[in-house]
Amino acid sequence: MPAVEEYPVGSITGAAAFRRDVVEPCRPVLLRGLVRDWPAIAAATDSPAAFARYLAPFDAGRDMEAFFGAPRIAGKYYYDETLQGFNFERRRMRFAEALEAIVAGLGKPDADSIYAGSLSIDDYLPGLADRNPLPMLPGIRPRIWMGHASNVAAHYDTMDNIACVVAGRRRFTLYDPRLIDSLYVGPIDRTMAGQPVSLAAAAAPGDPRYPRFAAVRDQALVAELEPGDGLYLPKLWWHQVESTAPFNVLVNYWWDAFSAGPDAPYTTMLLAMIAIADRPEGERGAWKALFDHYVFRENGHPLAHLPPERHGILGPLRDNYGRIRAYVMQMLRG
Incomplete structure (x- = not known):
């Protein structure tokens, strides 16, 4: 598999340069050493216990949800x-x-694996982000x-993402969104953590239930x-x-990175699905x-065939976003 x-x-x-050179091409990019100077990384490099001590003064004492997996699943939450x-x-x-x-579970092969994620640092560890910033x-x-060591099934996010490793190692295996038909996606409303997953990418190679995946498996990009x-x-x-x-x-x-307002493309897709998906093919x-x-x-x-002053609400989005949105909301209200 090729590398990112x-x-x-x-x-x-x-x-501005980050948006132009890294984000606008809409391709994954490995940013080696992006946050190497973070104090949190220095603490984690010392030891897991030292990292816990580093976080202790920031801890707001809030409840959270963690995944616990028996040793037999080997950290593959599924x-x-x-x-x-x-x-x-x-x-x-x-x-x-x-x-x-x-x-406490480190070095104990008979202990459950534990995974906790998507925790807002401002809510759980207020002040930590300011000590470990990302200026761009x-x-x-x-x-x-x-x-602990884990394997999270292939999924997508509806937002742009920068992932920064603080401790340990991460291997990302990436598939282009245009390969979705060959990934055999699971339910969109019954998921591990919010997003649907690829059943084919999580299966053993050659699984007969997912024949189209064999042709795209090697198109994945890998980042270590x-x-x-x-x-x-x-x-x-x-x-x-x-x-x-x-x-x-x-x-x-x-x-x-490219939002013009509060409306998300994923919401638009779901609305289009209920309005169009079951209509006749024609x-x-x-x-x-x-x-x-x-x-x-x-x-x-x-409307390129008309002069700009005749484009109406199809003129520049920055000038017409509110008008289009008000029109759509009026239609949704009936």
């Missing part, structure tokens, strides 16, 4: 055999209790993920991250995440032509 392209961190001169339940247990506890349990994303607040490394993941790229060290910590940043094809013309615009602006 690396981008020299020293060439990033600010937020569905059970029926796809109705899961192969792990969810437990509520305080942040410090979860971290203490993770550290001003105003974007991070989340923390920690646990050490402490201090970052990975930029564009929204909708599928990523399987393997934490390969006994103790692993990651900090990530989610944001929509009608779906007609709506697809309109979407291609007005939304995806592969042939350019839909």
Whole structure:
């Protein structure tokens, strides 16, 4: 499998350059050494116990949810055999209790594996983000993920993402969003942690239930991250995440780099699904032509044949966002 392209961190001169050179191409980029100077990484490099001591003064004492998996699952948090339940247990506890349990379980092969993630640092560890900043994303607040060695099934996020390794090692296996038909996606409303997963990527090679996956398996990109490394993941790229060290910590940043307002593309997709998906094939094809013309615009602006002053609400989005949104909301209200 080919490796994710690396981008020299020293060439990033600010937020505008980062957006232009790294984000706008909408391709994954490995940012080697992006956060190597973080104090949190120095503490984690000393030992897991030292990292826990470093976090202690920031701990707000809040409850959280952690995944506990029996030794037999080897850290692969997934569905059970029926796809109705899961192969792990969810437990509520305080942040410090979860971290203490993770550290205590190190080196004990008969102990449960533990995984805790997507915790807002501002909520659980206020002040930590300011001591460990990421200047090219001003105003974007991070989340923390920690646990033992684990394997999280390939899934996508609906936001752009920068993932930064603080402790341990991470292997990301990435699939282009355009391969979705060959990934055999599971339920979208019965998931491990919010997003649907690829059943094929989680299965053994050659599984006969997923014949199309064999042709795309080797199209995956791979990124191996050490402490201090970052990975930029564009929204909708599928990523399987393997934490390969006994103790692993990651900090990530989610944001929509190209948002013009509060409306999310995923919401639009779900609304389009209930409005269009079950209509006859001929009608779906007609709506697809309109979407291609007005939304995806592969042939350019839909009113390019008219002077700009005649474009109406199809003029510059920055000037018409509110008008279009008000029109849509009025239609939804009936």
